Amino acid sequence: MSGRFSFNQATARDWPLPDLVAGCAAAGVRGIGLWREQAREFGLERTAALVGEAGLAVTSLCRGGFFNHPDWYDDNRSAIEEAAIVDAPVLVLVAGGLPAGSRDLDAARAHVGEAIGKLVPHALATGVRLALEPLHPMFCADRCVVSTLDQALDLVEPYPPEAAGVVVDTYHLWWDDRVWDAIARAGAADRIACFQVADWVTPLPAGALLGRALPGDGCVDLRRFRRAVDSAGYDGPVEVEVFSANVWSRPGPEVLDAALRGYRTHVAD
Amino acid sequence: MSGRFSFNQATARDWPLPDLVAGCAAAGVRGIGLWREQAREFGLERTAALVGEAGLAVTSLCRGGFFNHPDWYDDNRSAIEEAAIVDAPVLVLVAGGLPAGSRDLDAARAHVGEAIGKLVPHALATGVRLALEPLHPMFCADRCVVSTLDQALDLVEPYPPEAAGVVVDTYHLWWDDRVWDAIARAGAADRIACFQVADWVTPLPAGALLGRALPGDGCVDLRRFRRAVDSAGYDGPVEVEVFSANVWSRPGPEVLDAALRGYRTHVAD
Numbered sequence: 001m002s003g004r005f006s007f008n009q010a011t012a013r014d015w016p017l018p019d020l021v022a023g024c025a026a027a028g029v030r031g032i033g034l035w036r037e038q039a040r041e042f043g044l045e046r047t048a049a050l051v052g053e054a055g056l057a058v059t060s061l062c063r064g065g066f067f068n069h070p071d072w073y074d075d076n077r078s079a080i081e082e083a084a085i086v087d088a089p090v091l092v093l094v095a096g097g098l099p100a101g102s103r104d105l106d107a108a109r110a111h112v113g114e115a116i117g118k119l120v121p122h123a124l125a126t127g128v129r130l131a132l133e134p135l136h137p138m139f140c141a142d143r144c145v146v147s148t149l150d151q152a153l154d155l156v157e158p159y160p161p162e163a164a165g166v167v168v169d170t171y172h173l174w175w176d177d178r179v180w181d182a183i184a185r186a187g188a189a190d191r192i193a194c195f196q197v198a199d200w201v202t203p204l205p206a207g208a209l210l211g212r213a214l215p216g217d218g219c220v221d222l223r224r225f226r227r228a229v230d231s232a233g234y235d236g237p238v239e240v241e242v243f244s245a246n247v248w249s250r251p252g253p254e255v256l257d258a259a260l261r262g263y264r265t266h267v268a269d
Numbered sequence: 270m271s272g273r274f275s276f277n278q279a280t281a282r283d284w285p286l287p288d289l290v291a292g293c294a295a296a297g298v299r300g301i302g303l304w305r306e307q308a309r310e311f312g313l314e315r316t317a318a319l320v321g322e323a324g325l326a327v328t329s330l331c332r333g334g335f336f337n338h339p340d341w342y343d344d345n346r347s348a349i350e351e352a353a354i355v356d357a358p359v360l361v362l363v364a365g366g367l368p369a370g371s372r373d374l375d376a377a378r379a380h381v382g383e384a385i386g387k388l389v390p391h392a393l394a395t396g397v398r399l400a401l402e403p404l405h406p407m408f409c410a411d412r413c414v415v416s417t418l419d420q421a422l423d424l425v426e427p428y429p430p431e432a433a434g435v436v437v438d439t440y441h442l443w444w445d446d447r448v449w450d451a452i453a454r455a456g457a458a459d460r461i462a463c464f465q466v467a468d469w470v471t472p473l474p475a476g477a478l479l480g481r482a483l484p485g486d487g488c489v490d491l492r493r494f495r496r497a498v499d500s501a502g503y504d505g506p507v508e509v510e511v512f513s514a515n516v517w518s519r520p521g522p523e524v525l526d527a528a529l530r531g532y533r534t535h536v537a538d
Contacts, residue, residue, distance in 0.1 A: 138407035175409040
């Protein structure tokens with residue numbers, strides 16, 4: 001068995017969903033993180049049935065957000081519905097970058113909080129918890145104006161914890177000396193909706209997006225993060241989510257095996 | 270005239286120093302930022318004479334630091350001496366990344382503070398002010414473990430302000446919602462030793478180092494930064510320092526002209 005380990009399907013992007021689900025079940029994995037594009041492509045109800053029949057639980061659906069896009073409201077309404085259909089308890093929100101031509105970061109961040117507020121009633125109605133994810137500051141301009149865990153906590157604070165929490169992702173937060181206090185704050189307020197693990201390696205590739213590493217292959221003290229979220233009262237899944245051109249070039253079963261080994265050696269106690 | 274504008278030579282890396290100095294003087298520029306490698310190559314005394322005879326002031330020398338290297342002490346002693354010879358009032362310190370194989374960011378950061386302490390007597394003896402530069406968190410692993418202005422301020426706090434200050438660089442700090450308070454803190458403690466300006470554009474190139482933009486070509490509210498350092502009591506040079514493969518491919522005089530225009534339009538009042 002693999003305890004709290006969950007395998008995010010983005011880690012083995014090109015592994016067909018039925019094979020990925022069978023591989024996880026065979027390895028004793030209990031949880032799986034899904035992506036909207038792949039789930040829609042396979043069919044939402046069909047995805048839910050496949051995962052459920054294999055005895056797996058969906059731990060999260062990625063992703064809503066991108067509140068700088070004109071159609072953000074409709075798209076996020078759809079994302080919440082999709083999460084409900086695949087039985088994902090959590091919808092991960094990536095806030096989106098600055099609007100084109102804007103230099104007003106404060107306004108963009110404030111808009112994220114207001115947008116979440118408009119989605120909260122739908123989250124409560126469906127039982128899907130929104131999870132705002134701070135992304136590494138290198139993505140601030142073009143992908144996510146929410147750059148620290150404290151910012152994310154400030155933005156969800158006006159809303160009920162069962163409707164709006166945060167994602168703690170080691171890859172995005174490892175550099176921040178204030179993250180330990182922020183994790184304690186998040187736990188005390190019952191805001192930790194999702195815990196994701198990836199490791200940091202250099203040099204960054206062009207565009208910076210696909211440069212993550214499997215747990216243990218980089219320089220992040222992953223176990224310190226896992227202990228910190230535990231100490232803050234979080235006892236949910238530990239999702240390994242790695243976007244990496246290098247990892248994607250490897251066969252799915254090998255990636256799952258390496259992710260499990262990295263988890264056991266560098267994350268779990 | 271160009272007021273407080275200073276032209277960092279790294280912005281036009283391949284412009285020979287005599288031409289760069291003549292170009293700055295002809296444009297009414299009063300300040301120039303130097304790099305150790307180029308100054309040594311041209312000759313330190315010869316560099317000082319060239320710059321002085323053109324009526325320019327050296328505003329900073331880049332760079333010491335890299336305290337994770339085994340020879341950091343000797344190298345930084347040399348850097349301080351070199352700064353004194355070229356009449357640079359400020360030596361910029363880039364802290365260096367994690368030691369090879371280490372995941373202990375706290376220890377690496379603490380070491381930076383201790384290392385600066387060992388250099389302070391030499392700074393006081395030569396009149397060269399050390400300026401610790403927080404770099405963008407995307408450089409935390411391999412280039413600079415000091416990622417925020419508050420961290421830099423914490424690390425120099427034990428030492429006299431005339432010996433140890435900080436660099437405020439818009440490119441590295443623009444994403445941080447706490448930077449405005451940190452700039453006020455830095456000014457109140459007389460720690461702003463250097464103010465550098467570059468703009469942020471995406472996508473980042475591989476390695477992330479050479480992706481900056483000239484003032485006004487990106488998404489940073491540069492004028493807000495200049496007003497913030499002014500409000501904090503800083504009245505020193507405003508150095509345009511842009512590392513960019515795109516900018517380096519343009520002729521030096523054109524780059525200086527574009528930097529001046531960007532400064533006047535997007536930084537100065």
